[in-house]
Amino acid sequence: MxxxxxxxxxxxxxxxxxxxxxxxxxxxxxxxxxIFPSQDPTGDPENWSHEECSRWLRNRNLHPSPLATTAELLERVKANMRAPRS
Missing domain, CATH: 1.20.5 (Single alpha-helices involved in coiled-coils or other helix-helix interfaces)
Structure with missing residues (x-):
């Protein structure tokens, strides 16, 4: 059984x-x-939205502040675009 x-x-x-x-x-x-990584925004950063700037910084582990304005995020994006990558 x-x-x-x-x-x-x-x-x-x-x-x-x-x-x-x-x-x-x-x-x-x-x-x-x-599984589906987000794409980096393309084109001139001056024309990016707040979310595109945040995504660009997040993709590089630069931890954007949720309280930052679009102008502040854009300034960080430009500063890190000029920096040489290692």
Whole structure:
């Protein structure tokens, strides 16, 4: 007579659900939640919006302040565009 553990191991749906969860967690940890990286804004920074300036700074780990004005962010963008990359 099969035990409850025997019956549980013969069910396919729970196995595939568990496998899907493990695969999803592995993919998330490998890509770090950044599966579709955001694109850098292009063109003249003078014409960028507040969000584009913030995104450009975030992509370079320059941590833009959420309280900064667009002019302040633009100043930081220009200062870091001139700086040589290492």
């Amino acid at each position: 099969p035990t409850p553990i025997d019956r549980a191991t013969h069910l396919k749906a729970p196995f595939f659900a568990f496998a899907a969860i493990i695969t999803g967690v592995a993919a998330w940890s490998i890509w770090g939640g950044d």
